[in-house]
Amino acid sequence: xxxxxxxxxxxxxxxxxxxxxxxxxxxxxxxREPRHxxxxxxxxxxxxxxxxxxxxxxxxxxxxxxxLALIAPLLIFVLVTFIAPIADMLFRSIENQIVQDTLPRTxxxxxxxxxxxxxxxxxxxxxxxxRDLFLAAEARRHTRLGQRLNYEETGMSSLFRGTGxxxxxxxxxxxxxxxxxxxxxxxxxxxxELTSGEGGEGVVDAARERYMRLADLxxxxxxxxxxxxxxxxxxxxxxxxxxxxxxxxxxxxxFAETFPRTAEAYAEFAVFMxxxxxxxxxxxxxxxxxxxxxxxxxxxxxxxELAAYDGPNADxxxxxxxxxxxxxxxxxxxxxxxxxxxxxDIDNWRTIxxxxxxxxxxxxxxxxxxxxxxxGPALRDADERIxxxxxxxxxxMSLVITFSCILLGYPVAWILANLPMRQANLLLILVLLPxxxxxxxxxxxxxxxxxxxxxxxxxxxxxxxxxxxxxxxxINNQFGTxxxxxxxxxxFMILPLYSVMQTIxxxxxxxxxxxxxxxxxxxxxxxxxQTVPGIGAGSxxxxxxxxxxxxxPEIVGGTTGTxxxxxxxYHISSSLNWGLAAALGTILLVVVLVLYWAYDKIVGIDNxxxxx
Amino acid sequence: MNREPDLAATDTQEAxxxxxxxxxSYDGETLVVKDLNLDMPxxxxxxxxxxxxxxxxxxxxxxxxxxxxxxxxxxxGGKPINNIPPHxxxxxxxxxNYALFPHMTVAENLSFPLExxxxxxxxxxxxxxRALDMVQMGExxxxxxxxxxxxxxxxxxxxxxxxxxxxxxxxxxxxGALDKQLREHMQFEITNLAHELGITVVYxxxxxxxxxxxxxxxxxxxxxxxxxxxxPDVLYESPENSFVAQFIGENNTxxxxxxxxxxxxxxxxxxxxxxxxCKPVNVSKPGERTLISIRPExxxxxxxxxxxxxxxxxxxxxxxxxMGDIFRTRLRVAGKDDFIIKTRNAPDQRRLKPGExxxxxxxxxxxxxxxx
Ligand SMILES: Nc1ncnc2c1ncn2[C@@H]1O[C@H](COP(=O)(O)OP(=O)(O)OP(=O)(O)O)[C@@H](O)[C@H]1O
Ligand SMILES: [Mg+2]
Numbered sequence: 001x002x003x004x005x006x007x008x009x010x011x012x013x014x015x016x017x018x019x020x021x022x023x024x025x026x027x028x029x030x031x032r033e034p035r036h037x038x039x040x041x042x043x044x045x046x047x048x049x050x051x052x053x054x055x056x057x058x059x060x061x062x063x064x065x066x067x068l069a070l071i072a073p074l075l076i077f078v079l080v081t082f083i084a085p086i087a088d089m090l091f092r093s094i095e096n097q098i099v100q101d102t103l104p105r106t107x108x109x110x111x112x113x114x115x116x117x118x119x120x121x122x123x124x125x126x127x128x129x130x131r132d133l134f135l136a137a138e139a140r141r142h143t144r145l146g147q148r149l150n151y152e153e154t155g156m157s158s159l160f161r162g163t164g165x166x167x168x169x170x171x172x173x174x175x176x177x178x179x180x181x182x183x184x185x186x187x188x189x190x191x192x193e194l195t196s197g198e199g200g201e202g203v204v205d206a207a208r209e210r211y212m213r214l215a216d217l218x219x220x221x222x223x224x225x226x227x228x229x230x231x232x233x234x235x236x237x238x239x240x241x242x243x244x245x246x247x248x249x250x251x252x253x254x255f256a257e258t259f260p261r262t263a264e265a266y267a268e269f270a271v272f273m274x275x276x277x278x279x280x281x282x283x284x285x286x287x288x289x290x291x292x293x294x295x296x297x298x299x300x301x302x303x304x305e306l307a308a309y310d311g312p313n314a315d316x317x318x319x320x321x322x323x324x325x326x327x328x329x330x331x332x333x334x335x336x337x338x339x340x341x342x343x344x345d346i347d348n349w350r351t352i353x354x355x356x357x358x359x360x361x362x363x364x365x366x367x368x369x370x371x372x373x374x375x376g377p378a379l380r381d382a383d384e385r386i387x388x389x390x391x392x393x394x395x396x397m398s399l400v401i402t403f404s405c406i407l408l409g410y411p412v413a414w415i416l417a418n419l420p421m422r423q424a425n426l427l428l429i430l431v432l433l434p435x436x437x438x439x440x441x442x443x444x445x446x447x448x449x450x451x452x453x454x455x456x457x458x459x460x461x462x463x464x465x466x467x468x469x470x471x472x473x474x475i476n477n478q479f480g481t482x483x484x485x486x487x488x489x490x491x492f493m494i495l496p497l498y499s500v501m502q503t504i505x506x507x508x509x510x511x512x513x514x515x516x517x518x519x520x521x522x523x524x525x526x527x528x529x530q531t532v533p534g535i536g537a538g539s540x541x542x543x544x545x546x547x548x549x550x551x552x553p554e555i556v557g558g559t560t561g562t563x564x565x566x567x568x569x570y571h572i573s574s575s576l577n578w579g580l581a582a583a584l585g586t587i588l589l590v591v592v593l594v595l596y597w598a599y600d601k602i603v604g605i606d607n608x609x610x611x612x
Numbered sequence: 613m614n615r616e617p618d619l620a621a622t623d624t625q626e627a628x629x630x631x632x633x634x635x636x637s638y639d640g641e642t643l644v645v646k647d648l649n650l651d652m653p654x655x656x657x658x659x660x661x662x663x664x665x666x667x668x669x670x671x672x673x674x675x676x677x678x679x680x681x682x683x684x685x686x687x688x689g690g691k692p693i694n695n696i697p698p699h700x701x702x703x704x705x706x707x708x709n710y711a712l713f714p715h716m717t718v719a720e721n722l723s724f725p726l727e728x729x730x731x732x733x734x735x736x737x738x739x740x741x742r743a744l745d746m747v748q749m750g751e752x753x754x755x756x757x758x759x760x761x762x763x764x765x766x767x768x769x770x771x772x773x774x775x776x777x778x779x780x781x782x783x784x785x786x787x788g789a790l791d792k793q794l795r796e797h798m799q800f801e802i803t804n805l806a807h808e809l810g811i812t813v814v815y816x817x818x819x820x821x822x823x824x825x826x827x828x829x830x831x832x833x834x835x836x837x838x839x840x841x842x843x844p845d846v847l848y849e850s851p852e853n854s855f856v857a858q859f860i861g862e863n864n865t866x867x868x869x870x871x872x873x874x875x876x877x878x879x880x881x882x883x884x885x886x887x888x889x890c891k892p893v894n895v896s897k898p899g900e901r902t903l904i905s906i907r908p909e910x911x912x913x914x915x916x917x918x919x920x921x922x923x924x925x926x927x928x929x930x931x932x933x934x935m936g937d938i939f940r941t942r943l944r945v946a947g948k949d950d951f952i953i954k955t956r957n958a959p960d961q962r963r964l965k966p967g968e969x970x971x972x973x974x975x976x977x978x979x980x981x982x983x984x
Contacts, residue, residue, distance in 0.1 A: 507707045507709060510705075511713075512713075512724070513698040515705075515724055515725035515772065515776065517699055526713050526724075530715055
């Protein structure tokens with residue numbers, strides 16, 4: 001930044017009278033002009049006086065925005081189809097909200113239970129379970145939870161399904177007592193009158209939220225609001241969001257205070273009617289759980305306390321209290337045990353307790369053949385371990401496949417790179433040919449080739465190399481998988497190798513030979529090291545593709561040649577244990593990242609070349 | 613063998629490198645090298661000069677063993693080498709693109725030819741050090757080729773070709789990629805080294821200045837044949853045919869017919885009827901068409917400096933170019949307006965003005981009548 005430029009307007013000539021005008025103009029110009037050269041006096045200024053950095057940023061902004069707009073479609077596509085699913089998978093592998101959402105009250109109270117006593121939990125826990133399970137059974141959500149817990153403890157699924165059927169009948173005697181006492185207890189309108197009023201909104205809102213979590217109803221996002229507004233323009237209506245659905249019912253605050261359990265149960269009933277059935281409480285008599293709750297509440301109140309209650313139908317309540325005093329209180333534990341002995345099983349309860357938190361390491365422990373025990377995580381019994389073996393096998397076979405690809409692909413790439421253009425192109429087409437055939441067809445072709453009555457065995461028998469009765473078993477085992485996958489992944493090795501070899505001028509080999517190296521030394525010391533980046537790139541491609549391969553091992557792998565990905569697929573589509581599948585997938589992802597990192601450390605990732 | 617006389621006459625020593633009637637064809641249809649005969653004594657610096665595609669690299673590759681001659685014999689130290697594989701020929705080679713191994717450091721590059729010769733480690737280090745010092749690159753042993761400038765790479769390539777002390781070194785346009793200044797510097801270094809070490813060098817270039825300044829002898833290639841093989845000054849001053857005359861240095865040509873040959877001079881009648889004196893080179897009888905060649909710096913327009921009775925030509929000045937050390941003037945002579953003369957920038961030198969009419973002339977020895 002020269003001083004020359006800051007004295008720019010002034011010329012070397014001495015000012016003449018004619019110049020005076022220009023001179024003053026120039027001087028005043030110069031005063032306004034930022035001092036370009038004044039580095040010591042603050043930031044560099046642009047011609048219009050703004051800091052240079054700022055004006056540069058402004059000049060580049062439009063350019064950057066345009067660039068961003070160009071890649072925006074891809075960016076969005078990648079975010080939606082790649083990043084989001086991976087994030088979802090990572091989340092699923094630890095997510096465990098279903099237990100808490102389905103059994104909110106039970107999971108809260110079962111925490112106080114100490115499994116080491118060897119005793120099943122207290123009556124309060126069973127009561128909480130009754131209330132949770134009743135609602136869950138009505139919403140048909142209990143089987144889902146049973147399935148989830150069944151991953152951890154076999155038998156849980158049938159336990160929940162069976163008891164879900166019976167739970168209506170719990171406390172049957174008490175319910176009947178109430179109904180027999182007064183016909184009005186069976187009238188919907190009577191219940192509405194009993195419970196209606198003002199001030200119980202808190203209870204209702206809590207019930208609504210509980211139900212939404214149970215039934216997986218999500219509230220509407222801001223994006224949804226916008227969408228609905230757009231639809232509104234075209235005179236289309238959105239469904240009312242679950243949090244906005246009108247229940248047609250308002251709970252009395254005094255009632256809720258005096259009869260908390262009843263209020264809660266009735267509020268749940270009201271929410272269920274509105275959200276699930278599209279009706280209101282006025283349309284139907286309440287479900288059994290409400291009667292049982294009222295029974296509980298009446299027993300908890302002394303006659304004096306009840307006398308003080310002055311809400312509607314207070315007389316009916318007093319009569320009910322007297323009548324119910326004649327029958328024993330509901331014994332929830334007995335009712336559960338009556339439904340299924342296994343409700344006394346400590347292990348089942350321990351499972352519920354262990355898997356109460358909304359997040360769990362359980363899936364991951366499972367994925368590495370471990371389980372939660374009272375003493376903390378521990379390895380499963382030897383005969384129950386499968387994933388460790390599968391991971392090992394996946395690694396090992398992927399490595400074997402990668403090495404086979406290097407061995408077979410290197411000479412081919414070399415020939416490709418050294419042939420004249422015409423022949424090289426022809427050969428390249430042959431290399432690429434497999435890409436134009438369906439993967440399924442190629443794999444099935446190997447099935448035809450390798451099976452015991454297949455082409456290869458036939459030829460071997462015909463040549464007399466193999467006896468007819470001892471034909472080789474080459475399919476439905478590791479060998480078959482390795483052969484088929486090497487064939488399928490070979491192009492991914494050849495192409496990067498080829499493109500790297502193409503960039504190595506023949507003069508290197510000539511130079512080496514002119515320096516006295518034999519053909520082999522010239523190859524090994526000069527040519528081969530320069531192809532290492534290609535081998536690296538090809539190996540990374542092949543290995544990472546192999547480690548997650550699914551279709552080919554599924555078709556030709558039998559039982560001994562399958563990969564971890566086949567197990568993941570099984571959990572996704574058959575056992576529906578998505579959490580475990582996600583945990584296995586996450587481990588696979590981490591393994592690949594670790595290997596990639598190790599490769600970077602050892603070989604250096606900038607040594608990977610996919611071309612030129 | 614029926615050798616061409618000038619090849620055999622150059623020296624009486626036993627030829628170290630010899631091409632004998634060598635032919636080469638890549639495709640079986642055209643001969644890239646036609647009947648090449650060349651003898652080189654030990655310690656000579658020979659340059660192959662020629663236009664692109666004239667077969668220079670092909671000759672080098674045949675000598676190095678990367679191409680086989682289709683016909684004829686190549687001898688090294690008196691023995692035919694047609695059947696010796698390249699790595700056993702012991703010929704150092706500097707490639708056009710240097711061909712330094714990119715995955716090795718400079719020292720490893722230099723160590724490579726020694727390692728394959730199973731030379732002990734201490735001796736290797738000593739030789740590498742000496743070779744690097746020789747090209748003044750002693751500091752750079754630990755660098756990768758990619759971390760060097762073009763000229764430095766070139767010097768390393770040179771050091772690598774010399775480190776195993778070959779008796780014959782081939783260089784294929786090693787200075788092609790360098791800028792003028794560096795190229796001149798390297799030309800100097802290479803010739804110095806070659807003479808110091810007493811090695812025989814075959815050097816390929818298509819830069820004629822390079823060829824003239826560096827070599828003991830220059831072989832001018834064209835069309836797969838050696839057009840002339842001679843020392844630089846001979847080549848410049850006595851080109852044997854019009855190709856050499858035009859290829860080497862700047863050259864003025866005029867077409868004409870031999871009118872008579874007297875003593876050792878010929879009188880040539882130019883196409884516009886003017887007469888000039890020339891030295892006949894490869895013309896023999898009157899009536900023959902000829903291309904006469906005069907170097908621009910041998911043309912004289914100052915009458916006082918011309919020989920008594922010399923033929924002169926009329927010329928019109930078209931352009932005067934000031935080039936610092938010399939003046940370059942373009943003239944119209946005998947109807948051609950690409951006649952160039954060069955004059956030294958001296959205090960008493962006249963600066964010609966465009967449009968000026970002058971008379972030019974030259975010593976008959978400087979004007980050569982060549983084949984048309
Ligand atoms: N490998 C090859 N196959 C076929 N033709 C070739 C081959 N190498 C060279 N030629 C041909 O042989 C002729 C001579 O080539 P050469 O490389 O010897 O030329 P050169 O004198 O070194 O030229 P340059 O100054 O451009 O390097 C050219 O016409 C070229 O096309
Ligand atoms: Mg060449």
